[in-house]
Amino acid sequence: MNHILTAICIEAAGMDSRLPPEQTPDCAASYLTDESRLGGRAERIFFPRTELELVALLRAADQAKATVTLSGARTGITGGAVPEGGWLVSLDKMNRLLGLRRDAGQNHFCLRCQPGVTLEALDKALEKKTFPDEANWPAEDRQALEALRQSGAWMFSPDPTERSATLGGMTGCNASGARTLFYGSTRNYINRLRIALADGSILDLRRGDCRADERGRFRLALPGGVIREGAIPGYAMPSVKNAAGYFAQPGMDLLDLFIGSEGTLGIFTEIEIRLIPAPEMVLGVIGFFPSESAALAFVRRARGGATGSEPPDLPSRPLALEYFDSHALDLLRDQKRKVGTSSPIPALPSDAATAVYIELATSERMLEKAAEALLALLDDCGSRSDSAWTATTPEETERLKAFRHALPETINQRIGERAQKVPGLTKLGTDFAVPDDALLKMMAAYRALLDVAKLDYVMFGHIGNNHVHVNILPRDLDEYARGKELYLELARKALAWGGTVSGEHGIGKLKKPFLRLMYGEDGIAAMRAVKRVFDPAGLLNPGNLFDRQT
Numbered sequence: 001m002n003h004i005l006t007a008i009c010i011e012a013a014g015m016d017s018r019l020p021p022e023q024t025p026d027c028a029a030s031y032l033t034d035e036s037r038l039g040g041r042a043e044r045i046f047f048p049r050t051e052l053e054l055v056a057l058l059r060a061a062d063q064a065k066a067t068v069t070l071s072g073a074r075t076g077i078t079g080g081a082v083p084e085g086g087w088l089v090s091l092d093k094m095n096r097l098l099g100l101r102r103d104a105g106q107n108h109f110c111l112r113c114q115p116g117v118t119l120e121a122l123d124k125a126l127e128k129k130t131f132p133d134e135a136n137w138p139a140e141d142r143q144a145l146e147a148l149r150q151s152g153a154w155m156f157s158p159d160p161t162e163r164s165a166t167l168g169g170m171t172g173c174n175a176s177g178a179r180t181l182f183y184g185s186t187r188n189y190i191n192r193l194r195i196a197l198a199d200g201s202i203l204d205l206r207r208g209d210c211r212a213d214e215r216g217r218f219r220l221a222l223p224g225g226v227i228r229e230g231a232i233p234g235y236a237m238p239s240v241k242n243a244a245g246y247f248a249q250p251g252m253d254l255l256d257l258f259i260g261s262e263g264t265l266g267i268f269t270e271i272e273i274r275l276i277p278a279p280e281m282v283l284g285v286i287g288f289f290p291s292e293s294a295a296l297a298f299v300r301r302a303r304g305g306a307t308g309s310e311p312p313d314l315p316s317r318p319l320a321l322e323y324f325d326s327h328a329l330d331l332l333r334d335q336k337r338k339v340g341t342s343s344p345i346p347a348l349p350s351d352a353a354t355a356v357y358i359e360l361a362t363s364e365r366m367l368e369k370a371a372e373a374l375l376a377l378l379d380d381c382g383s384r385s386d387s388a389w390t391a392t393t394p395e396e397t398e399r400l401k402a403f404r405h406a407l408p409e410t411i412n413q414r415i416g417e418r419a420q421k422v423p424g425l426t427k428l429g430t431d432f433a434v435p436d437d438a439l440l441k442m443m444a445a446y447r448a449l450l451d452v453a454k455l456d457y458v459m460f461g462h463i464g465n466n467h468v469h470v471n472i473l474p475r476d477l478d479e480y481a482r483g484k485e486l487y488l489e490l491a492r493k494a495l496a497w498g499g500t501v502s503g504e505h506g507i508g509k510l511k512k513p514f515l516r517l518m519y520g521e522d523g524i525a526a527m528r529a530v531k532r533v534f535d536p537a538g539l540l541n542p543g544n545l546f547d548r549q550t
């Protein structure tokens, strides 16, 4: 066969057969759900600390024909980490920062991490340039650390808002965040993965090591003469921010197949991330607008023309452009009123109907020019620049971030309260992203359908990527049913206009019908075929992306 493939290293992992520490599901009930509030069940819950322990567990599961669901920090909102029976494996205890190397040619650093490292722990280590295990790192890695300390600030740019998220979970869903507009998603920052397959063999895959051929065929030779071969799904992916289903492109790097596969193909046991230089200074501004159309005009001019090809009306392309609609501002006002003086939410201007958060990378020298241009653009678009909130120091930026974080938190809290009165209610949160030229149509469709239906909803999110989340908050089961119908109608529109059903949250267990809508039965069959290559018995993360076939 005519495969373009370079060699790939598969090692026989150690033979230690001791199972990792375990807790009963009764004692560890919080592991049976995630931020989606979907409820799950598991027979056993394990907490491996090393790759060897994980491999022993996988071999035991393989023998027992037990399914294995993987759990990171469970901040996911599609039920991806929620078990449907079988064994649950928490990666909580695999949380070490393992080593650093300098990629001198590329002028960046690469950090090796266990999958349970949280974004919070990573950022703290990078800020202080101190790593808990550094004394145990090999000499070469400690030298790289010295070089890191002697250079400027470095960062890992993906930031899915919730800082307790783990690198394993983020890689599993190809997470994004506000600055994805400028820096791209998690995928762009993964250099290498060690992946435990369902039978316990370890795949060590570096970017550039292994590609599918132009027809999408791939072939892996394992030690002992085992050959695994298959084909990347043939569907065309939309040209938008996308986290729906397996990444698929002819000639693609095989690493990209695993990133965003939601734990269905293998378990990441080590992740090498690429660090990039942090901007010298970030100017963050929340501008308030009298209407949605004024805010959208600002977004268009701040971002540049269609597809970003025209230059923005600002000194540089924004790092982030985030939107808050009138319902979002009202919800925050209401939350502030309820919580009282201890609320971290600052008082919002009373005449503000919508808001946009924008970040520009700048420097001490250029700050004034950047701020002037930004405030002038706000004024030009109908926002009073004197009402804008501005942040330049890390503390001020944190305050603006806390404001942004308060919104999804408040939404989750409100729906949690409603669900206590009406069991079965969940929020219905869209994750559609569309091409630049479909943004206005999509926003108009949201308004037209949701306002007519008289549903309680909030709209916010990554407008720079044409990726606004609509969160429908049903008050009863009738509204829930109507909300679901509307969701489906909106998904159809997003797809018809060249978009995706998931820009960042993934499919998990809750959005499977929309994945089928996007790629059809053939697309699902092609994904199943890929899964069979790496996990023939369908043991890993059953129920994610598509139903398990028994």
Ligand SMILES: Cc1cc2nc3c(=O)[nH]c(=O)nc-3n(C[C@H](O)[C@H](O)[C@H](O)COP(=O)(O)OP(=O)(O)OC[C@H]3O[C@@H](n4cnc5c(N)ncnc54)[C@H](O)[C@@H]3O)c2cc1C
Residues within 6 Å of the ligand: 034, 035, 069, 070, 071, 072, 073, 074, 075, 076, 077, 079, 080, 081, 091, 115, 159, 160, 161, 162, 164, 165, 166, 167, 168, 169, 170, 171, 172, 173, 174, 175, 176, 177, 178, 262, 263, 264, 266, 267, 268, 269, 408, 409, 504, 505, 508, 541, 544
């Ligand atoms: C308030 C709030 C705001 C959010 N904002 C954003 C946002 O802006 N952008 C965004 O992208 N997301 C956002 N999220 C969703 C969530 O934070 C991300 O999806 C995050 O990446 C999940 O990480 P986690 O560690 O919690 O993973 P989990 O939820 O535990 O797991 C996610 C998936 O990854 C799999 N997985 C976990 N570990 C591994 C591993 N080692 N190997 C293979 N698969 C694994 C799980 O089985 C599951 O399928 C938000 C969530 C909340 C609560």
